[in-house]
Amino acid sequence: MDKVDVRFPKAAPKSAPAKLPGNAEERAAALAELMRRLAAHMKRESAAVRARRPAAEIAALLREKHKLVMVYEEVSRLLRLDREGMKSLPADLRSSLRDAARALAEGAAENAETLRVNGDTQKLLVDTIVGAVNRARSIPHVSYGPNATAPAGRGFMAPVSGPATAATLNTRL
Numbered sequence: 091m092d093k094v095d096v097r098f099p100k101a102a103p104k105s106a107p108a109k110l111p112g113n114a115e116e117r118a119a120a121l122a123e124l125m126r127r128l129a130a131h132m133k134r135e136s137a138a139v140r141a142r143r144p145a146a147e148i149a150a151l152l153r154e155k156h157k158l159v160m161v162y163e164e165v166s167r168l169l170r171l172d173r174e175g176m177k178s179l180p181a182d183l184r185s186s187l188r189d190a191a192r193a194l195a196e197g198a199a200e201n202a203e204t205l206r207v208n209g210d211t212q213k214l215l216v217d218t219i220v221g222a223v224n225r226a227r228s229i230p231h232v233s234y235g236p237n238a239t240a241p242a243g244r245g246f247m248a249p250v251s252g253p254a255t256a257a258t259l260n261t262r263l
Contacts, residue, residue: 111165114175118183121165125190128158129197136204 111117135151169176179187 114172117165117169118179118187121169122186122190124162125194128162129193131155131158132197132201136201139204139208
C-alpha cells in the first residue's frame, strides 16, 4: 500500500494564466478599460469605508483591488516596453487612455483620502483609550479606612495620609 503524507495537503492545480493582449493597440484598449474598472472599484471601496461596512466586505474589496492592480501593473509595463507601438497608437485610443488615467487618478486620490481619514480616526480612538487607561492607573486608591476605593483585584495599598507603617495590634488573644 502506498504511503500518503496527509500533513501537507497538495495545492489545487492552478488555472492557466490569463492571456495578455498581444499588440500595443490591444494593450492600450485593455489598459484603458482596466483603469476605468479600477477607478470605479476604488470609489466603491471608499464608499464602503465611509458607510462603515463590515470588515469582511471591505477585505473582499481589497483582495479584488489587489488583483486589478497586479494586472494593471503588468499590462502597463508591457505597453511601456513597446515604444514603437505606443508611438503608432491612434489619436482616439490615446485620448481614451488619457481620460481613463484621469479617472484613475481621481479615484485613487479619493480612495487615499478616505483611507487616510479612516486611519487618523482609528489613531485618535486608540490614543483616547490609552490616555483614559493611563489616567485611571495614575489615580491613587486607598484600600482601607473611611475612604476605601481600591479597585477589585489590585490588592492593598498604603493610605494617602498618615504614616505608611500604621498597624493595629490585636491584644485580645
